[in-house]
Amino acid sequence: MQLLEYPRDSHSLDGTWQAIPDQYEMFRDYFDDFVEDDDGESAALPDDGNDEEGQPALSFESIYEPSASGDDDITDFNIYDGYSVDLPASWGEEIPEFRHFEGWVWFARTFDRAEFDEDDRTFLRFGAVNYKAEVWLNGERLGDHEGGYTPFSFEITDELEDGENVIVVRMDNSRYEDGIPNESTDWYNFGGINRSVDLVSVPESHLRNFKVETSLADDSVNVQVDAWIDGPETGADGSVALPELGVDEPLASDGDGRLSAEFTIDRDDVTLWSPESPRLYDVEVTYGEDAITDRVGLREIDVQGSDVLVNGETVWLRGIALHEEAAGKGRALDTEDVQTRFQWINELGCNFARLAHYPHTEEMARTADEEGILLWEEVPAYWDINFGDEEIQELYRQQLRELIQRDWNRASVALWSIANETDHNDETRNEVLPEMADYVRDLDDTRLVTAACFVDETDDGIVLQDPLEEHLDVVGVNEYYGWYYGDADDLQGLQEESDGTPIVISETGGGAKWGNHGSEEDRWTEEFQAEIYRGQIEGASTNDQIAGMSPWILFDFRAPMRQNEYQRGYNRKGVVDQHGRKKQAFHVLREFYESEEL
Numbered sequence: 130m131q132l133l134e135y136p137r138d139s140h141s142l143d144g145t146w147q148a149i150p151d152q153y154e155m156f157r158d159y160f161d162d163f164v165e166d167d168d169g170e171s172a173a174l175p176d177d178g179n180d181e182e183g184q185p186a187l188s189f190e191s192i193y194e195p196s197a198s199g200d201d202d203i204t205d206f207n208i209y210d211g212y213s214v215d216l217p218a219s220w221g222e223e224i225p226e227f228r229h230f231e232g233w234v235w236f237a238r239t240f241d242r243a244e245f246d247e248d249d250r251t252f253l254r255f256g257a258v259n260y261k262a263e264v265w266l267n268g269e270r271l272g273d274h275e276g277g278y279t280p281f282s283f284e285i286t287d288e289l290e291d292g293e294n295v296i297v298v299r300m301d302n303s304r305y306e307d308g309i310p311n312e313s314t315d316w317y318n319f320g321g322i323n324r325s326v327d328l329v330s331v332p333e334s335h336l337r338n339f340k341v342e343t344s345l346a347d348d349s350v351n352v353q354v355d356a357w358i359d360g361p362e363t364g365a366d367g368s369v370a371l372p373e374l375g376v377d378e379p380l381a382s383d384g385d386g387r388l389s390a391e392f393t394i395d396r397d398d399v400t401l402w403s404p405e406s407p408r409l410y411d412v413e414v415t416y417g418e419d420a421i422t423d424r425v426g427l428r429e430i431d432v433q434g435s436d437v438l439v440n441g442e443t444v445w446l447r448g449i450a451l452h453e454e455a456a457g458k459g460r461a462l463d464t465e466d467v468q469t470r471f472q473w474i475n476e477l478g479c480n481f482a483r484l485a486h487y488p489h490t491e492e493m494a495r496t497a498d499e500e501g502i503l504l505w506e507e508v509p510a511y512w513d514i515n516f517g518d519e520e521i522q523e524l525y526r527q528q529l530r531e532l533i534q535r536d537w538n539r540a541s542v543a544l545w546s547i548a549n550e551t552d553h554n555d556e557t558r559n560e561v562l563p564e565m566a567d568y569v570r571d572l573d574d575t576r577l578v579t580a581a582c583f584v585d586e587t588d589d590g591i592v593l594q595d596p597l598e599e600h601l602d603v604v605g606v607n608e609y610y611g612w613y614y615g616d617a618d619d620l621q622g623l624q625e626e627s628d629g630t631p632i633v634i635s636e637t638g639g640g641a642k643w644g645n646h647g648s649e650e651d652r653w654t655e656e657f658q659a660e661i662y663r664g665q666i667e668g669a670s671t672n673d674q675i676a677g678m679s680p681w682i683l684f685d686f687r688a689p690m691r692q693n694e695y696q697r698g699y700n701r702k703g704v705v706d707q708h709g710r711k712k713q714a715f716h717v718l719r720e721f722y723e724s725e726e727l
């Protein structure tokens with residue numbers, strides 16, 4: 130697992146796959162009988178194709194070959210008798226009668242070995258499968274993966290066959306009590322192979338990943354590059370070049386699979402990446418026969434007192450939160466959807482977006498790099514996770530790692546968020562979350578660590594009493610004054626700690642159905658929602674500890690627990706609706722973000 134972390138040139142296996150639902154989870158036993166023997170190895174097929182009773186034996190082929198589904202076919206589950214799905218897709222959005230299905234779905238497709246440029250070693254990479262995946266190639270089990278939003282890969286060099294190859298994936302989007310997230314969330318559980326599937330072929334010894342880190346001194350920009358090698362060290366030279374800056378440096382090996390270089394560039398020669406000027410440079414990393422090129426921004430993110438700094442300058446985070454969802458497509462966003470989201474974000478005058486509540490497609494971060502939008506990225510450690518369970522902790526670390534190692538070269542990513550609305554009176558949580566903050570810093574200490582927390586109302590006003598604060602660089606505060614409780618301008622009662630940790634109001638807002646009008650006192654109207662925004666803006670902009678906000682939320686999104694007459698399955702707190710129609714709050718927020726005072 131995680132053999133090839135860095136996304137790179139590949140042969141796409143997107144497009145038509147076959148799929149069959151398996152609600153009663155029966156096909157797995159069936160499948161195991163003929164693909165694996167007791168040791169988990171593939172069983173040999175009977176020579177004559179018949180079983181002991183002389184009946185046609187089930188074979189791996191019989192469950193995926195078109196020819197096996199003839200009149201005398203004894204196989205109930207032939208994937209080619211299934212549904213055609215155009216991947217990537219949230220499967221229930223493609224097949225309306227399965228819209229609310231949660232459980233097992235088998236996917237399969239074939240590819241020809243001659244279709245792609247093969248190097249020494251080949252990997253099969255999935256961008257994201259929600260929630261669990263188990264994968265076979267030509268009847269050999271490759272492995273499994275848990276976690277619906279991050280990439281994973283398997284090496285398939287030894288399983289590849291000449292001519293046709295068959296991939297089978299068992300996707301499972303059941304909700305699990307011991308999952309991350311667990312069974313209850315305020316978002317829709319879109320099952321599917323939601324992101325691209327690729328074949329990636331690389332030399333025997335190759336670059337598994339690399340990381341570029343920038344820190345600033347008075348007159349210079351210090352750059353540290355690390356690269357990780359998979360495969361035997363060949364003693365080959367490695368190098369890193371930024372041609373536009375005239376940099377070409379050797380990478381030194383630590384003898385243990387890691388290559389590094391550190392160099393400085395005159396500050397005057399570099400245009401640092403910032404929201405105002407999102408300059409990216411080509412970075413070429415080579416090792417032996419392998420090479421990766423990417424576009425990377427050089428910049429430094431920091432905090433000072435209650436301020437968030439980009440390249441040493443205070444930036445007030447004018448943000449918005451969003452889910453990853455597109456009407457009729459679930460989580461499988463295409464480039465046009467990504468562009469539309471950035472169009473709204475830019476129209477609002479934002480320099481910041483919170484990608485809630487799980488890792489979004491990598492394309493969001495790449496586009497944010499180009500657009501100059503700072504990002505908050507997070508893993509779905511949401512509400513009531515059983516933090517004390519060691520397996521859950523391992524899954525938690527895995528999800529953090531898979532996200533961070535995917536996006537650590539994205540200049541736009543400023544904040545890693547480790548949790549959302551977890552109980553700060555829970556002692557186990559208070560032990561585990563600081564460990565996760567440390568884990569994140571071990572992987573990447575060039576960004577800020579945050580979490581979305583609660584505040585408490587006390588006799589002294591509204592105070593931050595979460596012990597996690599001292600382990601965070603920025604505290605996210607989710608509060609719904611004016612909607613779930615109190616009045617919107619109650620936020621003004623949030624006590625400032627002089628020189629306290631910067632606070633970002635990571636959620637605030639209220640529900641409104643687009644086109645529903647009335648007075649500012651009528652809930653669910655656009656006017657009521659707009660009034661909440663006015664009150665919140667007043668509170669957020671007058672408290673010096675508040676370094677920004679990302680109101681909840683850019684657009685209405687599917688939420689099964691929201692079923693009143695205004696909602697009907699949607700959380701209506703969007704400033705645009707699911708079709709992109711703007712509500713009044715959109716304009717209120719835009720006016721604030723465009724005002725000079727910020």
Ligand code: GCB
Binds near residue numbers: 315486549550636
């Ligand atoms: C929250 C959650 C978010 C919900 C939102 C709401 O605090 O973090 O996932 O959707 O409130 O609308 O209540």
